[in-house]
Amino acid sequence: MKQYIIEGGHPLFGEITISGAKNAAVGIIPAALLVDGTCRIENIPQISDVTLLLHILEELGAKIRVLNRHAVELDCHAIHSTHPSYEMARRIRASYYLIGALLGRFGEATVAMPGGCDFGVRPIDQHIKGFTAMGAEVGVEGGFIQATAKDGRLTGTSVYLDVVSVGATMNIMMAAVLARGNTVIENAAKEPHIVDLANFLNSMGADIRGAGTETIKIRGVERLGGGSYCIIPDQIEAGTYMTAVAATGGQVLIKNVIPKHLDCISAKLVEMGVYIEDRGDAILVRRSDPLQKTNVKTMPYPGFPTDMQPQIAAVLTTARGTSIVNENVWNSRFKYIDELKRMGANIQADGHVAVIEGVDHLQGAPVQACDLRAGAAMVIAGLSAQGTTELSQVQFIERGYEDLVGKLRAVGADIRVVELPDIAEQKEAHIG
Ligand SMILES: CC(=O)N[C@H]1[C@@H](OP(=O)(O)OP(=O)(O)OC[C@H]2O[C@@H](n3ccc(=O)[nH]c3=O)[C@H](O)[C@@H]2O)O[C@H](CO)[C@@H](O)[C@@H]1O
Ligand SMILES: C=C(OP(=O)(O)O)C(=O)O
Numbered sequence: 001m002k003q004y005i006i007e008g009g010h011p012l013f014g015e016i017t018i019s020g021a022k023n024a025a026v027g028i029i030p031a032a033l034l035v036d037g038t039c040r041i042e043n044i045p046q047i048s049d050v051t052l053l054l055h056i057l058e059e060l061g062a063k064i065r066v067l068n069r070h071a072v073e074l075d076c077h078a079i080h081s082t083h084p085s086y087e088m089a090r091r092i093r094a095s096y097y098l099i100g101a102l103l104g105r106f107g108e109a110t111v112a113m114p115g116g117c118d119f120g121v122r123p124i125d126q127h128i129k130g131f132t133a134m135g136a137e138v139g140v141e142g143g144f145i146q147a148t149a150k151d152g153r154l155t156g157t158s159v160y161l162d163v164v165s166v167g168a169t170m171n172i173m174m175a176a177v178l179a180r181g182n183t184v185i186e187n188a189a190k191e192p193h194i195v196d197l198a199n200f201l202n203s204m205g206a207d208i209r210g211a212g213t214e215t216i217k218i219r220g221v222e223r224l225g226g227g228s229y230c231i232i233p234d235q236i237e238a239g240t241y242m243t244a245v246a247a248t249g250g251q252v253l254i255k256n257v258i259p260k261h262l263d264c265i266s267a268k269l270v271e272m273g274v275y276i277e278d279r280g281d282a283i284l285v286r287r288s289d290p291l292q293k294t295n296v297k298t299m300p301y302p303g304f305p306t307d308m309q310p311q312i313a314a315v316l317t318t319a320r321g322t323s324i325v326n327e328n329v330w331n332s333r334f335k336y337i338d339e340l341k342r343m344g345a346n347i348q349a350d351g352h353v354a355v356i357e358g359v360d361h362l363q364g365a366p367v368q369a370c371d372l373r374a375g376a377a378m379v380i381a382g383l384s385a386q387g388t389t390e391l392s393q394v395q396f397i398e399r400g401y402e403d404l405v406g407k408l409r410a411v412g413a414d415i416r417v418v419e420l421p422d423i424a425e426q427k428e429a430h431i432g
Contacts, residue, residue: 001422004391004405006382007414008364011250014411018238018256019045019402020070020231023307024193026094027170028200028231029053032062032074033101034177035204037226042071044231045402048395049092056084056098079106086112086143092399093117096124096167099147100174103136107149113140117371117396120332130159130172134179156181156220164189164300169216170197176218177206185216191301192235192261200229233257236307237401239265240376242285243311244408246274247318247384251286252411259283264304268294268312272319293321293358298328310336310377316356317345318384325354336374339367343381343389364389369396376401383413 020043030053032039044050046069054072058064061080065073082102089095093116102109116122124145128138131147134154138147156179161168169189174197176183188194190212198211204227207219238257245252246269259266259278266276266283271294277284293316298306306329316323317340327333334349341347342365346357364387369375375397382389394417397404408415 001392001420002394003418003420004379004382004394005416005418006364006379006389006391008362008382008385008387008389010383010412010414011248012245012252012408012411012413013250015253015255016241016407016411018233018254019043021045021193021196021234022047022049022236022400023166023191024196024231025050026053026092027097027193027197028229029057029074030094030097030101031174031197031201033057033060033076033079033098034105034174034201035074035076035224035226037077037224038073038075039204039226040067040071040073040228042228042230043233044070044072045234046070047398047400047402049094049399052088052092053094056088056095059088060084082106082108083110084112089114090143091115093122093167096127097171097174099127099131099145100171103131103147103149104154104175104178107152107154109147110144113143113145117373119330124167126161126163126165126168127171130168130185131175133157133159134175134183154179156183156218158184158186160186161188166191166194169194173197173201173208173211173216173218176220177201177208177224178222179220181220183218183220185218186214188214188216189300190214192232192258196232203227203229235261236305236373238262238283239305239308240311240380240401241407242266242269242276242283243308243315244380244383245285246272246287246291247315247380249287250412251284253279253282253284255282257281257283264302265308268296268304272315291315291319291358293319293323295324295326297326300329306330306333307373309333310373311380313337313347313354313356314340314377314380317347317359317362317381319358321358323356323358325356327352335370336377339370339374339378340381342367343385345381361386363387366390366392369393372396372400376404379404379408379415383408383415
């Protein structure tokens with residue numbers, strides 16, 4: 001079992017370079033299944049969700065050439081299966097994109113119900129609504145979603161999303177690029193990774209317009225032929241380090257970012273008294289004064305991202321005054337609050353609202369990462385706390401952050417990884 005051991009109380013100084021965006025990469029890699037040729041993808045983050053997706057593609061028949069730590073060449077010409085293994089696909093959320101991509105190219109997909117972080121119910125009815133409207137028959141059997149295009153190829157149509165869904169927007173876009181005729185997605189999500197997926201597909205020969213607005217128009221083409229593409233920097237990874245500096249104090253230049261994508265996060269940090277400077281493709285974050293309270297409401301882009309909610313809540317635990325955090329996207333994204341309370345935070349959560357009374361400081365404690373961003377929040381809490389924090393379940397963090405420990409150590413954080421035998425092994429050793 002792996003743990004992060006954090007000695008808190010060190011301000012952060014120096015530079016951090018942001019990796020490629022997780023939620024773009026986990027869409028673009030499955031989307032490569034639509035390409036009948038070779039595509040080169042650069043700025044791929046080294047995270048466990050990506051590794052798993054690359055294994056899945058290889059198992060389906062893709063030829064993968066690793067060019068360097070962050071670039072691969074994928075040749076999906078000779079895919080021989082539309083049935084990824086249950087065990088692999090069920091482990092991550094983004095495996096749902098295998099449905100849109102395989103259905104779009106081969107007219108058939110059988111994919112395990114997806115996994116991912118546990119925020120309560122995570123339905124995929126809007127994805128299914130889109131596939132069905134395009135002429136697919138979709139059913140669930142034995143834990144698999146089975147989707148078949150009635151006459152072997154989907155037909156473009158108009159799909160109005162009942163909720164603004166990142167996954168449904170990207171999945172329907174993938175299904176539509178090789179469909180007969182035109183597809184229009186109304187009430188589409190506008191996140192930067194949606195634009196990135198559209199740019200990737202267009203660079204391979206697709207015809208998608210309007211990504212980044214609420215209406216996306218896709219003209220089906222006969223074939224995607226291949227090409228080269230570089231993934232955007234990760235908005236959430238950048239935001240996480242911005243909040244880490246806010247929590248600890250110090251000054252860090254966060255490099256390889258698109259500042260526009262960070263506006264929603266920067267605005268909140270400025271309200272809290274943090275200095276933010278846009279340096280083009282980098283952002284300078286400095287915090288020297290005490291933090292002030294603020295209120296946060298999560299919303300689809302360009303609103304404040306739900307994937308930054310736990311991290312900003314961790315910072316607000318030591319801001320002066322009472323802050324209110326309103327989670328509008330997920331039903332159950334406050335599980336980490338009990339862990340923050342172990343460190344002395346004063347938070348009351350009820351339904352979608354958390355009320356945070358700032359305390360003077362947090363104290364280190366043994367705590368757990370409940371999911372990916374909750375884990376990042378606990379790291380931030382540990383960095384700002386007095387004393388030692390032992391953070392377990394860090395495999396969740398490694399789903400989405402490339403070398404979090406190395407990047408933080410480079411700016412002066414006292415954080416290290418330890419490998420412990422798990423409890424079953426410890427008991428066995430004791431009995432033995
Ligand atoms: C791999 C990936 O990119 N994950 C992100 C993606 O998740 P994911 O794609 O699962 O999230 P969605 O944007 O689809 O979900 C947004 C809201 O719509 C609801 N909904 C969604 C789909 C559906 O068919 N029916 C439905 O009711 C959900 O319950 C939720 O309340 O966007 C979320 C919202 O920004 C982020 O937190 C996740 O990090
Ligand atoms: C919730 C997230 O990921 P996933 O949807 O893959 O569980 C996330 O990236 O914060």
